[in-house]
Amino acid sequence: MAKFIVEGGIPLKGEINVSGSKNAILPIMAAALLADTPSIINNVPDIGDVHTMAEIIASTGAEIEQIDIHSWRIGGKGLHTSHIKPDLARKLRASILMVSPLLARRHEAIFPHPGGCVIGQRPLDTHFEALKALGTRITTDESNYIAKIAHSQGASMFIDEVSVTATENALMLAVLSPGETIIKPAACEPHVVDLANFLKQMGARIEGEGTHTIRIWGVDKLSGVENYRIIPDNLDAGTFAIAAVATKGDITINQIKPDDLDPIIHKLTQMGCEVNLNRQSVTIKHAEDLKATRIQIDTWPRLPTDLQAPFGVLATQAHGTSLIHDWLYERRLMYTEDLIRMGANITQCDPHRALVTGPTKLYGTKISSLDIRAGVAMVIATLVAKGKSEIDHIELIDRGYEDLDGRLRSLGAQIRRVNSESENKG
Numbered sequence: 434m435a436k437f438i439v440e441g442g443i444p445l446k447g448e449i450n451v452s453g454s455k456n457a458i459l460p461i462m463a464a465a466l467l468a469d470t471p472s473i474i475n476n477v478p479d480i481g482d483v484h485t486m487a488e489i490i491a492s493t494g495a496e497i498e499q500i501d502i503h504s505w506r507i508g509g510k511g512l513h514t515s516h517i518k519p520d521l522a523r524k525l526r527a528s529i530l531m532v533s534p535l536l537a538r539r540h541e542a543i544f545p546h547p548g549g550c551v552i553g554q555r556p557l558d559t560h561f562e563a564l565k566a567l568g569t570r571i572t573t574d575e576s577n578y579i580a581k582i583a584h585s586q587g588a589s590m591f592i593d594e595v596s597v598t599a600t601e602n603a604l605m606l607a608v609l610s611p612g613e614t615i616i617k618p619a620a621c622e623p624h625v626v627d628l629a630n631f632l633k634q635m636g637a638r639i640e641g642e643g644t645h646t647i648r649i650w651g652v653d654k655l656s657g658v659e660n661y662r663i664i665p666d667n668l669d670a671g672t673f674a675i676a677a678v679a680t681k682g683d684i685t686i687n688q689i690k691p692d693d694l695d696p697i698i699h700k701l702t703q704m705g706c707e708v709n710l711n712r713q714s715v716t717i718k719h720a721e722d723l724k725a726t727r728i729q730i731d732t733w734p735r736l737p738t739d740l741q742a743p744f745g746v747l748a749t750q751a752h753g754t755s756l757i758h759d760w761l762y763e764r765r766l767m768y769t770e771d772l773i774r775m776g777a778n779i780t781q782c783d784p785h786r787a788l789v790t791g792p793t794k795l796y797g798t799k800i801s802s803l804d805i806r807a808g809v810a811m812v813i814a815t816l817v818a819k820g821k822s823e824i825d826h827i828e829l830i831d832r833g834y835e836d837l838d839g840r841l842r843s844l845g846a847q848i849r850r851v852n853s854e855s856e857n858k859g
């Protein structure tokens with residue numbers, strides 16, 4: 434097990450390149466199985482979740498090969514089982530994205546309840562609602578869900594939640610279901626749009642991606658895509674932007690997609706930061722007197738839940754009282770306990786709301802990462818804090834961030850990764 438040792442108090446300054454999007458590549462890896470001919474996918478982030486998804490795909494017999502650090506070849510040839518292995522499914526909530534490709538190719542998917550970050554209940558009801566509308570029957574045995582296509586058909590569906598991965602599963606099954614499908618209300622996050630673009634390049638007929646109504650006309654067959662470039666990760670860009678301004682530094686982030694940063698730039702500007710946006714890069718300068726704000730989380734295009742914790746850390750450095758309201762998950766404010774231990778002035782109102790009054794000095798301490806986003810938020814807190822901190826369970830952060838410590842060091846941060854066991858022995 435590895436941990437980060439951080440010496441805080443240094444303003445982060447310089448330039449980084451944003452990584453490819455985690456939440457775009459995971460469904461696209463699954464979607465590549467819809468064709469026998471392989472797709473070559475570029476700008477893939479080198480992160481833990483991609484490697485876990487690759488293990489899941491490899492365990493089905495399908496074709497998967499890492500060509501270089503950021504490129505993969507993936508195709509459905511060789512797919513010979515309908516089972517998702519429980520030990521792998523438990524590691525990754527996004528393993529649920531394998532269900533539609535398995536249904537489309539093998540008319541059957543057998544899978545346990547997926548694991549992943551412990552951030553709330555995360556039910557599968559909306560996924561099942563969408564799959565059932567498309568002609569799937571779902572039963573259970575003592576350890577698995579068993580989904581079988583009874584009668585494949587397009588359908589007009591109104592589903593209960595604006596769910597990202599349920600929309601993605603519905604899309605992946607509908608593109609090969611006969612007739613017309615309408616998904617309402619569809620999630621419209623940039624990564625859902627990226628999946629739709631990838632499917633279109635495979636030969637799918639889709640309209641309305643990026644809105645709450647997506648229309649699909651089923652086709653008989655899809656083919657692999659020669660060279661597909663995953664969109665830049667707006668959450669990675671947002672995380673680095675927040676880290677820089679929280680430490681009173683300035684940053685330029687290259688290779689961005691400006692529109693995908695709208696709610697993040699809006700919030701940073703509202704807090705008083707100076708933002709200079711170009712076609713492919715953004716420069717963000719810290720505010721001397723950062724202003725408190727309302728961190729109201731919602732589905733796209735409002736502020737994403739995955740940046741709630743980093744913004745929560747930033748609020749500790751702002752003048753006044755900020756309200757955090759994250760209604761999506763009921764366990765995504767747990768990191769505030771650690772922030773309070775570090776010196777923050779936070780009132781936890783209920784599982785979904787907290788009041789943060791700042792600015793407060795933070796002091797270094799020992800912390801355990803709770804999940805990908807709470808973990809990275811605590812890295813930001815330790816970069817702000819006076820003195821030395823240790824953060825363990827950083828494998829959770831590695832699930833979603835490529836070379837976080839290396840990229841932070843390139844901005845001047847004093848952060849190093851040590852293997853806990855080797856340090857204990859030493």
Ligand code: EPU
Nearest residue numbers: 456459527553555594595596597598599738739761762805
């Ligand atoms: N929810 C509602 N009502 C709604 C919409 C959502 O109650 O109308 C609740 C859901 O029940 C769930 C939560 O909000 O508990 C999130 O919903 P969603 O189904 O959209 O989440 P997901 O598809 O399981 C994806 C991302 C998550 C991200 C969420 C929300 C992937 C692989 N995962 O999950 O990413 O937090 O959307 O944007 O795309 C992460 O990257 O760290 C991560 C957890």
